[in-house]
Amino acid sequence: MRVQVEVSTRAREIPWRDVLRPGRGIVYDLLAEFAPELGERLHAQGVGRFGLAPFGHSAPRFPDVAPRRGKYVAGGAGVVEFCSPLPEVVEALAAGLGRTRVLDWxxxxxxxxxxxxxxPPAFADGQGVLRAVTPVLVKGPRRRDAQGMPLRGQRWILPGEPEWEVYFLRNLRRKAEALDLDSDVELDGILRAGPRQSYAVGQGAKIGAEVDVALSGNPETLRALWSWGLGAATSAGFGAVAA
Structure with missing residues (x-):
């Protein structure tokens, strides 16, 4: 499930450092006001044994504005989306966004x-194509030094690298397990892989690429993934799925 917010702005661009960063704070602010116990629980422990944050959001998108090299363009009518596989999260976000006049992005x-x-779509036949509109992050195995000791820093891998499909699928299954859903989901193909993109939303840059993927699995699981997002750090705006 998701909440789609139609917006407008006079701004001509959004600074790259703020293309994704504000969304997570907006979600927690809305939960703090409209579902405080839920917000505190999710912030403290997430869901499942991996403590995943069960929500996502897109970047604001302005389809009528011509792109400009090196700029994240804005202006006029646009849309930004907030989503979660948990109905109680979506209800709180919808209540808060319904009363909000301006989003400070x-x-x-x-x-x-x-x-x-x-x-979400029904996915009644157990198959679907999910199209990401923000970069999908996939965590790869840690790099190690000559002595076999793990190096500091996260390793992000991209479509086409040998481990990408394995670790991408592992992420999907962890999400399903966190929601107590059937985790027997399969990656049937990568239909599109966009260019490498890097965003800084906290300390250090996170690197990923937009992808269109064909998945198969339990329809309820596919609906949850459509609602949650693909890959890691969906709460920071990565891996948002097109409506």
Whole structure:
């Protein structure tokens, strides 16, 4: 499930450091006001044995603005989405966003025009294509030095690298397990792999690529993945899936 917010702005661009960063704070602010116990629990422990944060969001998108090299363009009508596989999270976000007039997106004022709840596709045949509209992050195995000791820093891997499909699929299955859903989900193919993209949302850069993937599995599991997002750090805006 997701909440789609139609917005408008007079700003001509969003600084790269703020393309994704503000969304996580907006989610927790809304949960703190409209579902405080839920927000505290998710912030403290997440869901499942890996403590995953069960929500995601997109970057603001402005389809009528021509791209400019080196800029994340904005202006006029746009849309930003917040999503979660947990109905109680979506209900709280919808309540809060329904009362919000302006989203402060890293200093860029996004004027709310309307709010819509969107249900996931049925995926009745157990198959579906999920298209990411922000980079998908996939954590690879740690690099090691000559003595076999792990090096500091996270290793992000990209589509086409040997380990990518294995670790991407592992992430999907962990999400399903965290929600007590059937984790027998399969990656049937990568239909599109975008270029390498790097965003800084905290300490250090996170590196990924947008992908379109064909998946098969239990329909309820596919609906949950559509609602949650693909790959790691969905709460920071990575791996958001197109409606």
């Amino acid at each position: 890293g200093g860029v004022a996004l004027q709310k025009q309307s709010v819509h709840a969107i249900a």
